[in-house]
Amino acid sequence: METWEISTLANGLRIVTTPMPSTQAVSVNIFVGVGSRSEPARLNGITHFLEHMVFKGTERRPDAILIAQEIEGAGGTLNAYTNKEFTCYWNIVPYDRFETALDVAADMLLNSKLEQSEIERECPVVQQELKRNHDNPGAWAGRLIGTAVYGEQPSGWDVGGPVELIPTWSRPDFIEHIGEWYKPSNIVLSVAGNVTHQQVVQLATPLFSGMQDGSLPSIVPYDGSVTGQRVVTDSRAIDQCTMYLGLPIFGRDDPDRFAIRIMNDVLGAGMSSRLFREVRERRGLAYSIGSGYGYLADAGVFTISAGVNRDKLRETISVCLEETEKLLTQTVPPEELRKAKDHNIGRFRLSLETAFSLGQRHGELLLTKGAIESVEQVVSQIEAVTADEVTAVAKRVIVREKLHCAVVGPGLDEGEIEAAMA
Numbered sequence: 001m002e003t004w005e006i007s008t009l010a011n012g013l014r015i016v017t018t019p020m021p022s023t024q025a026v027s028v029n030i031f032v033g034v035g036s037r038s039e040p041a042r043l044n045g046i047t048h049f050l051e052h053m054v055f056k057g058t059e060r061r062p063d064a065i066l067i068a069q070e071i072e073g074a075g076g077t078l079n080a081y082t083n084k085e086f087t088c089y090w091n092i093v094p095y096d097r098f099e100t101a102l103d104v105a106a107d108m109l110l111n112s113k114l115e116q117s118e119i120e121r122e123c124p125v126v127q128q129e130l131k132r133n134h135d136n137p138g139a140w141a142g143r144l145i146g147t148a149v150y151g152e153q154p155s156g157w158d159v160g161g162p163v164e165l166i167p168t169w170s171r172p173d174f175i176e177h178i179g180e181w182y183k184p185s186n187i188v189l190s191v192a193g194n195v196t197h198q199q200v201v202q203l204a205t206p207l208f209s210g211m212q213d214g215s216l217p218s219i220v221p222y223d224g225s226v227t228g229q230r231v232v233t234d235s236r237a238i239d240q241c242t243m244y245l246g247l248p249i250f251g252r253d254d255p256d257r258f259a260i261r262i263m264n265d266v267l268g269a270g271m272s273s274r275l276f277r278e279v280r281e282r283r284g285l286a287y288s289i290g291s292g293y294g295y296l297a298d299a300g301v302f303t304i305s306a307g308v309n310r311d312k313l314r315e316t317i318s319v320c321l322e323e324t325e326k327l328l329t330q331t332v333p334p335e336e337l338r339k340a341k342d343h344n345i346g347r348f349r350l351s352l353e354t355a356f357s358l359g360q361r362h363g364e365l366l367l368t369k370g371a372i373e374s375v376e377q378v379v380s381q382i383e384a385v386t387a388d389e390v391t392a393v394a395k396r397v398i399v400r401e402k403l404h405c406a407v408v409g410p411g412l413d414e415g416e417i418e419a420a421m422a
Helices: 046-053 064-072 095-111 114-135 137-150 163-168 169-179 197-208 256-270 273-281 310-328 333-351 355-369 375-383 388-398 412-420
Strands: 007-008 012-018 025-033 077-082 089-092 188-193 231-235 240-250 286-294 300-307 402-407
Touching: 007 197, 007 240, 012 197, 012 355, 025 197, 025 355, 046 077, 046 089, 046 114, 046 169, 064 077, 064 095, 089 095, 089 256, 089 355, 095 188, 095 197, 114 137, 114 163, 114 169, 137 231, 137 240, 137 300, 137 402, 188 197, 188 355, 231 412, 240 310, 256 273, 256 286, 256 300, 256 310, 256 333, 256 375, 256 388, 273 286, 286 310, 300 310, 310 388, 310 402, 310 412, 333 388, 402 412
Parallel strands: 012 188, 231 402
Antiparallel strands: 007 012, 025 089, 025 188, 077 089, 240 300, 240 402, 286 300
């Protein structure tokens, strides 16, 4: 059974620990509640760029090599990521190096030098990262569907921002961004592994207590009336099409969140799913096929994706929609519902086997929801989903008029794709 403890420092910074006495590892994760939807248009992508800059050196550790060596020299790993709503800086070390790991993480977060020369040196690196994403058809199609469903509003902006904006920022932009968002009440320190709560709080308190809290800027709420193009294509001379179908859904706290888990499992999660059986096994239309979803606080996107030959694109879209819309009229049979629940619960349990996975889960939940649901609470709510609830959430989400499609591949015809979606 996973157990955790939460403490809040006087300045509002929250600390959650998940002791795992039998592991050799400790995972340190610092979550900051700022992402691409927190940015003004002229700074779209700066949160992600800042994530890079935090690794570039502090007064005590003047360059990126010294920061990396402290963690990697202990056999550990360090990295970070940014999404639309938060940034996470993390490292994993052997448990006897925890003190160093926490000190490095805090030093990076609070004391980054952000030298103008380093910003200029990192600028082409960030641009290359964004160009690499563009060059990967699967990754790019995934970006395009999000932009299509959310439209031109902060929820729909790309996390990395436009490549051409990157060189326009200088040190004062980064300082201002940190000043607005890096407030202790907007930060969660999540530590999981072979440590005690007392140990973490004792070491973290002097490191983070000097931070001054304050109010946060407001975030532009999602506007469901704003959407992007119904069909977005990017024609390239490559062998295969990557196709995404996308639909807007609700935010992460919606009561239907467990029903959509099961709906997704039935439709497109794994080799037993309906889409896999129909699109790949029966018809041989695609090698990769599946469905999924992602949440923001107040919105989300449900997707179906496939990698297909150009001459099979229209048929694949039609078959995917046909299979999806069966959920609107045909109740999921008891045996299939049971299998979907078992599959979903099993994958969920197995995803929480490591110090890193628990540190990530508990930090993200505390930051985004303000509370942590236990594994058994989640399992019991999955178990409680009925076939009627799956049908109801399907009717809520699967609406042809709200459907979008993004395709990256050779010789694409938007009219043909529109016809397949009609």
